[in-house]
Amino acid sequence: MRARLCAAAVTLLLALSGCSAAGDDGGGVVVTTNILGDLTRAVTGDEVPVTVLMRPNADPHSFAISAQEAARLEQADLIIHNGLGLEEGVQRNVDAAVDAGVPALAVGEEVEPIRYRGDEQDGKADPHFWTDPRRVRTAVEVITDRLVREVDGIDEATVRANAAAYLERVDEIDRWMTERFAAIPPERRKLVTNHHVFGYLAQRYDFEIVGAVVPSGTTLASPSASDLSELASTIRSAGVGAIFADSSQPDRLARVLADQAGVHVRVLPLFSESLSEPGGGAPTYLDMMRANTNTIVDGLGRN
Amino acid sequence: MRAHNKAAALALSAGLLLTACGGDPRPRQDAEATPHGYVEGAEEAAEAQSRLVLADARGGAVRVLDLITEEVTRLDDIPAVEGISTDGRFAYLAAGESTHVVDSGAWMVDHGDHVHYYRADIRGAGRIDGNAVAANTDSAVTAVALEDGTTALLDRPALEDGDVRAREPVEGIAVPYGQRLLVATDDGVTVRERRGEGARAIGEPCPDPEGTAVTRRGVVFGCADGALLVSEDDGAFTGAKIPYPQSVPDAERATEFTHRPGSATLAAAAGQRGVWSLDVSERSWSRIETGPVVAANAVGEGGPLLTLTADGVLHAYDSATGEQIASRSLLTAPIDAGATPVIQVDTSRAYVNDPAGRRVYEVDYNDDLRVARTFELDIEPAHLVETGR
Numbered sequence: 001m002r003a004r005l006c007a008a009a010v011t012l013l014l015a016l017s018g019c020s021a022a023g024d025d026g027g028g029v030v031v032t033t034n035i036l037g038d039l040t041r042a043v044t045g046d047e048v049p050v051t052v053l054m055r056p057n058a059d060p061h062s063f064a065i066s067a068q069e070a071a072r073l074e075q076a077d078l079i080i081h082n083g084l085g086l087e088e089g090v091q092r093n094v095d096a097a098v099d100a101g102v103p104a105l106a107v108g109e110e111v112e113p114i115r116y117r118g119d120e121q122d123g124k125a126d127p128h129f130w131t132d133p134r135r136v137r138t139a140v141e142v143i144t145d146r147l148v149r150e151v152d153g154i155d156e157a158t159v160r161a162n163a164a165a166y167l168e169r170v171d172e173i174d175r176w177m178t179e180r181f182a183a184i185p186p187e188r189r190k191l192v193t194n195h196h197v198f199g200y201l202a203q204r205y206d207f208e209i210v211g212a213v214v215p216s217g218t219t220l221a222s223p224s225a226s227d228l229s230e231l232a233s234t235i236r237s238a239g240v241g242a243i244f245a246d247s248s249q250p251d252r253l254a255r256v257l258a259d260q261a262g263v264h265v266r267v268l269p270l271f272s273e274s275l276s277e278p279g280g281g282a283p284t285y286l287d288m289m290r291a292n293t294n295t296i297v298d299g300l301g302r303n
Numbered sequence: 304m305r306a307h308n309k310a311a312a313l314a315l316s317a318g319l320l321l322t323a324c325g326g327d328p329r330p331r332q333d334a335e336a337t338p339h340g341y342v343e344g345a346e347e348a349a350e351a352q353s354r355l356v357l358a359d360a361r362g363g364a365v366r367v368l369d370l371i372t373e374e375v376t377r378l379d380d381i382p383a384v385e386g387i388s389t390d391g392r393f394a395y396l397a398a399g400e401s402t403h404v405v406d407s408g409a410w411m412v413d414h415g416d417h418v419h420y421y422r423a424d425i426r427g428a429g430r431i432d433g434n435a436v437a438a439n440t441d442s443a444v445t446a447v448a449l450e451d452g453t454t455a456l457l458d459r460p461a462l463e464d465g466d467v468r469a470r471e472p473v474e475g476i477a478v479p480y481g482q483r484l485l486v487a488t489d490d491g492v493t494v495r496e497r498r499g500e501g502a503r504a505i506g507e508p509c510p511d512p513e514g515t516a517v518t519r520r521g522v523v524f525g526c527a528d529g530a531l532l533v534s535e536d537d538g539a540f541t542g543a544k545i546p547y548p549q550s551v552p553d554a555e556r557a558t559e560f561t562h563r564p565g566s567a568t569l570a571a572a573a574g575q576r577g578v579w580s581l582d583v584s585e586r587s588w589s590r591i592e593t594g595p596v597v598a599a600n601a602v603g604e605g606g607p608l609l610t611l612t613a614d615g616v617l618h619a620y621d622s623a624t625g626e627q628i629a630s631r632s633l634l635t636a637p638i639d640a641g642a643t644p645v646i647q648v649d650t651s652r653a654y655v656n657d658p659a660g661r662r663v664y665e666v667d668y669n670d671d672l673r674v675a676r677t678f679e680l681d682i683e684p685a686h687l688v689e690t691g692r
Contacts, residue, residue: 248349
């Protein structure tokens with residue numbers, strides 16, 4: 001009861017004072033994923049408070065939010081989310097806020113998403129657009145326009161200048177990635193991977209994604225040749241010296257592949273769906289792209 | 304406590320508002336909030352974090368065996384466990400009038416094109432009324448089918464937070480599916496809202512329903528005259544009958560389905576005659592004339608159908624031709640009447656409990672039923688269920 005009275009008082013004060021919502025606790029911009037949060041903060045600078053819901057090293061599909069965060073969503077000036085089914089854990093919170101009249105931008109829908117092909121996902125849009133910096137360029141432009149349009153009191157000139165500066169860095173990383181990947185002979189541009197997020201990167205830089213099933217931890221405990229035959233033959237026919245797999249035991253996987261299947265390959269990790277903590281290798285979007293590019297070039301560039 | 308904090312936060316924001324108009328709107332820190340649904344210590348993993356929940360029916364001991372680390376976690380004793388079931392994460396240990404819920408701390412979230420695996424702490428989660436025989440869940444509702452023909456409904460997010468309070472049970476066997484609840488009673492299968500209200504009938508009848516399985520193709524209900532497959536497309540639910548190929552006496556009908564989670568090939572005992580194999584994709588039954596079995600399960604997708612016979616031998620059959628392709632003497636002694644070994648199957652291994660031998664076997668079903676690992680235990684594992692798949 002007390003809380004409700006207090007909330008009513010706040011609403012009243014807001015109405016009376018008529019000042020920008022950007023300054024109060026409930027307003028500002030709320031962003032779901034930490035990758036979009038990084039892009040958004042690059043644009044806003046200190047112009048408007050930005051709340052990012054997804055923690056570092058979290059999973060965009062499953063992270064959930066607190067009641068306080070859900071309340072903050074409903075008071076946001078603008079919600080920026082990935083959409084295309086990525087943030088399943090907070091989808092209903094976003095939907096509720098949109099129903100309550102909060103403006104929201106589903107960035108994924110604005111970047112000409114590519115469609116999955118085959119199996120049960122056929123025709124569905126792939127939400128992981130950030131592995132293509134050109135689409136990130138579009139995303140930054142769309143975010144900038146919406147910020148200017150939706151957030152009262154935001155300084156348009158500052159925001160557009162921030163965006164222009166950041167877009168230069170995005171273009172630069174795109175050029176740099178193109179150059180770096182050019183060092184990999186075309187016939188070796190194959191990502192043998194169990195990651196499901198690199199479809200956009202593959203399309204942009206002309207890689208082939210070769211899906212791989214990585215043997216489970218229980219399999220590696222006591223493997224037989226048949227456990228590894230599928231992965232081994234995938235690697236052999238791709239003719240690559242490295243695979244990019246999420247494995248909790250990458251060294252063991254590499255050793256078992258060598259021992260049981262005679263396949264000598266490095267097992268390298270990539271950052272896929274979340275930024276890391278500071279110092280974790282991918283604290284920003286640009287760091288993430290740089291780290292992955294170096295890993296891929298290092299893995300495939302040598303014989 | 305939470306309401307209090309909120310009031311304080313609002314009061315604070317009112318204060319900020321009064322002083323900060325046109326001021327210095329710095330990005331706020333958001334470290335104070337613990338996300339709702341966050342599980343202490345939960346982490347995402349690259350591969351399945353399979354665990355086995357084991358119960359000793361005589362001594363009451365309960366153990367969770369981590370198949371990755373091989374660590375064994377001891378939980379509080381539960382006397383006289385009669386049965387065990389799982390929704391993939393929680394194990395339901397039925398003992399008399401109540402069912403004890405164990406959080407195995409290992410689970411999988413299926414996103415269609417990919418899956419996510421998690422591991423968290425292992426803990427006892429409380430108990431519910433009734434004797435559980437099966438459990439199924441979606442992200443909102445967990446349905447625990449009880450021996451008395453009703454189904455207890457639990458709020459899934461609350462359960463994940465350790466709150467096992469069940470709502471009023473619904474009559475019949477309820478299975479969450481397609482953001483609804485499918486409920487099978489003697490009157491047939493109906494589609495209801497998640498809280499159990501409303502009821503739209505599935506046209507196809509299912510006399511004397513017993514046994515269910517959730518597959519990616521839909522939910523299978525065992526009926527006296529075959530199986531009823533209920534599937535959902537864009538909010539529309541349809542039933543397809545998969546009749547038995549011939550008239551089947553009650554004693555030989557499928558009443559309990561087993562399968563590898565995710566697979567659309569089901570196994571079920573066919574009385575003393577053998578084992579049913581139900582290919583849900585092809586919508587066809589076949590019966591393998593194995594004779595009486597103690598346990599059966601199906602790998603699916605071209606993999607073998609596995610059976611355990613009373614002599615302690617594990618058998619593998621080609622599920623298409625019915626031909627036996629491998630067998631291995633596994634359990635230490637012939638199986639006592641009343642003992643309850645089972646076969647659990649995941650994407651690479653099968654697990655079989657050997658109560659008398661105080662062991663669990665890990666079997667590589669793709670390699671001539673090779674015993675990949677043997678886990679020696681300090682209890683008689685009368686009941687076993689695998690989680691994290």
